[in-house]
Amino acid sequence: MDADVIIIGLGAAGSYAAWNLACNGASVLGLEAQTLIHDDGAYSGESRLFRAAYHEGSHYVPLLLAARHAWLELAEESRAPIFQSTGVLSIGSPDDPRLEQVRRSLAQADIPHAALSTAELRSRYPQHEQLTDEIAVLDELGGALRPESAVTEIQRRASAAGAELRGSTPVLSIEETAGSVHVTTAEGTLSAKQVIVSAGIWTPRLLPALSPHLTIKPIALTWFAPENPQDFAPEVFPAFIRDHGNVHIFGVPTLDGSLVKAGYDAKWGDIDAPEQLDRRLSVAERAKISHDIHALIPGLPDAIAKHSVHADLFTFDKTPIIGRLSDRITVGTGYSGHGFKFTPVFGDILADTALGRTPEFDTSPFAPHRFSA
């Protein structure tokens, strides 16, 4: 055997699982197709929103609170800029069901927050314009995670705890036998007692049985250079998600003192394979985004300073797939555009599952076999 557990894919959750397993005394081999840190995965792009008030469902709240605790601990111990507390504003019309769900999440766990009327929203956050009947909830536990720093720090800790992490080692196939599981790379075949597949949008290549339940969605990120960056500093401009008519936008204040990240949520059409991802937006697409963002937040200029296009793997119910696929294969995928904030919790669940331990949280909503049921 080359290891107790081989992890395929060292994005955030795969790296976190490696750290957990090594801390629990397992021998761990992490295989990453690219360099250990890179910008082709789902995690890159400067920031990821953390929200505790969750319109995706209040059943996520206990997981979110545990994840936040772990992020803060990691940030404090490492002193890396991993979590910036900015608060997150959810803005929408009063009868928007997502806002109702946000309120439910806040009430369930007694999360510190402020409810703002349209008038209060206008006076506290004048950066947002074209407010008609929109109201807002400020989630005070929300903030911005810094994914590149976080993944680097998690990998550093995994290695220090004894995990072997190999970059530039794409896995070509997985074969399960009675006594072990074999992983083939260009350099040869490796064996382990258990495998964790955490390969992002490339997962269906290794586990084709999951393909019918998954789709790849591109997500574009856009940044703006405001004339007055101090108006968009974290102290005065919380991160936000805003529903205005049919437009769903999100944003993060200036984390580097100059650029503001603001853009649309995923609406770019699905693609069939990772190679089809076009990492540039057309001039027309950029013009439309900047026009729409400028209309709602006029302090951001009507021109995009920087952009990048990434992708995440979505399930049709937008709920992740995490659990045992077979005796020796555990999978974590389909995070559906909202997985990064859960990294510590999902990483722990992957590690516990591979070790045959019962995870701390109910993982039945994530069961890989739910679709066939």
Ligand SMILES: Cc1cc2nc3c(=O)[nH]c(=O)nc-3n(C[C@H](O)[C@H](O)[C@H](O)COP(=O)(O)OP(=O)(O)OC[C@H]3O[C@@H](n4cnc5c(N)ncnc54)[C@H](O)[C@@H]3O)c2cc1C
């Ligand atoms: C633009 C964008 C914005 C987002 N915003 C948010 C947000 O605000 N908040 C939030 O919580 N979530 C957000 N998400 C979602 C979150 O970032 C993703 O759900 C999460 O990062 C997915 O992680 P992953 O480990 O599945 O994939 P990845 O991070 O892509 O990791 C998979 C890794 O596996 C490697 N790999 C693939 N195939 C192989 C192979 N055959 N052999 C070895 N290695 C392999 C890849 O190189 C990669 O490093 C966003 C996603 C995107 C794309």
